[in-house]
Amino acid sequence: MVSFFTYLINGLSLGSIYAIIAIGYTMVYGIAKMLNFAHGDVIMVGAFMAYTFISSMGLPVPVGILGAIVVCTVLGIVIEKIAYRPLRKAASPLAVLITAIGVSYFLQNSALLIFGSDPKMFTSVVPFQSVPIGPFLIPGTTIVSIAVSIILVTALQTFIYKTKPGQAMLACSQDRDAASLMGISVNGTITLTFAIGSAMAAIAGVLLCSAYPSLSPTTGAMPGIKAFVAAVFGGIGSIPGAMIGGLVLGVIEILSRAYISSQLSDAIVFSVLIIVLLVKPTGLFGKVIQEKV
Numbered sequence: 338m339v340s341f342f343t344y345l346i347n348g349l350s351l352g353s354i355y356a357i358i359a360i361g362y363t364m365v366y367g368i369a370k371m372l373n374f375a376h377g378d379v380i381m382v383g384a385f386m387a388y389t390f391i392s393s394m395g396l397p398v399p400v401g402i403l404g405a406i407v408v409c410t411v412l413g414i415v416i417e418k419i420a421y422r423p424l425r426k427a428a429s430p431l432a433v434l435i436t437a438i439g440v441s442y443f444l445q446n447s448a449l450l451i452f453g454s455d456p457k458m459f460t461s462v463v464p465f466q467s468v469p470i471g472p473f474l475i476p477g478t479t480i481v482s483i484a485v486s487i488i489l490v491t492a493l494q495t496f497i498y499k500t501k502p503g504q505a506m507l508a509c510s511q512d513r514d515a516a517s518l519m520g521i522s523v524n525g526t527i528t529l530t531f532a533i534g535s536a537m538a539a540i541a542g543v544l545l546c547s548a549y550p551s552l553s554p555t556t557g558a559m560p561g562i563k564a565f566v567a568a569v570f571g572g573i574g575s576i577p578g579a580m581i582g583g584l585v586l587g588v589i590e591i592l593s594r595a596y597i598s599s600q601l602s603d604a605i606v607f608s609v610l611i612i613v614l615l616v617k618p619t620g621l622f623g624k625v626i627q628e629k630v
Contacts, residue, residue, distance in 0.1 A: 342473060344595045345588060350479035350548065352587020353486035357541040358564030359571070359579035360493065361534030367574035368510045368530045371421060371430075374437040376538060377561015378444035379416075383409045383539030384546045384556060385452060388459055398462050406539045413535025416440055417528055425527075441558075448554035456553045459546035478548045485544065489537060490580050497576070502529060510574070563590075563603075566610050572620030581621060 358380060365373045386408045390401035420440050424432045463477040497503035505526045508516040513523050538557075545560060546552050563586060571582025589609055593602040613621070 348588030348591035350482045352584035353482045355567045356580045356583025359568040362568040363579040375440035377557035379538040380542040380557035383542035409535045409539035413531040417531040456551045459550040459552045461547040572622035575622040578622030
């Protein structure tokens with residue numbers, strides 16, 4: 338029983354990181370109707386920036402994390418303006434997909450040239466190692482990851498439904514042309530969406546490398562794919578769905594490693610996604626959109 342609870346907590350910790358990453362995917366898709374497959378590599382950039390600011394330059398941890406967030410926010414804006422905005426009205430959606438893959442490889446190879454291929458040991462930013470709760474010893478990274486994910490989702494939901502920029506995001510997600518006619522800056526709204534998603538990717542990168550301290554140019558690749566799976570699992574376009582999808586995915590992955598096979602855990606995760614989509618193609622919280630002809 339104790340071991341199961343430990344695995345469950347570890348799954349929720351990993352799932353909360355997936356959830357933060359998945360929110361970036363689901364926001365961009367919900368508003369810009371495009372899949373930013375370079376999002377996982379923004380996670381890697383955020384982790385490397387935090388590593389550089391904290392370990393190499395010796396800055397305080399809060400300053401280093403803030404610096405990583407600022408760098409990733411600017412990077413997200415630049416990627417949207419240079420790589421995606423010119424293709425927003427492209428005839429084929431494959432153009433955006435291929436561009437996203439190109440941006441992903443560009444970021445990976447840039448990190449390879451700057452930081453080298455040898456993995457770096459990332460020092461955890463969590464100031465405490467563990468907290469005893471009854472008979473259990475909960476790792477500090479687990480507590481911080483879960484708490485941060487809840488805070489971010491709550492703040493983001495409040496921002497979207499209680500502020501004018503958030504209302505503009507909702508309007509653009511419904512109909513960009515109509516939103517433009519109502520005086521909403523569609524380009525500015527989409528840029529803001531990329532900025533928020535990239536800032537959250539930086540936070541996810543710091544949390545991910547605090548829990549799993551090896552950092553390399555490919556660090557964000559697999560977590561990015563799994564977070565995309567979590568977004569689809571929960572219903573892409575839904576922020577609560579991304580949160581729930583990430584948590585469920587993390588628990589499934591950890592329990593699969595513990596009780597079935599560590600080598601088959603990824604296959605099990607993707608198999609569960611296929612089953613869910615066969616039963617409910619829109620995901621757990623997705624909605625069927627009626628297309629007007």
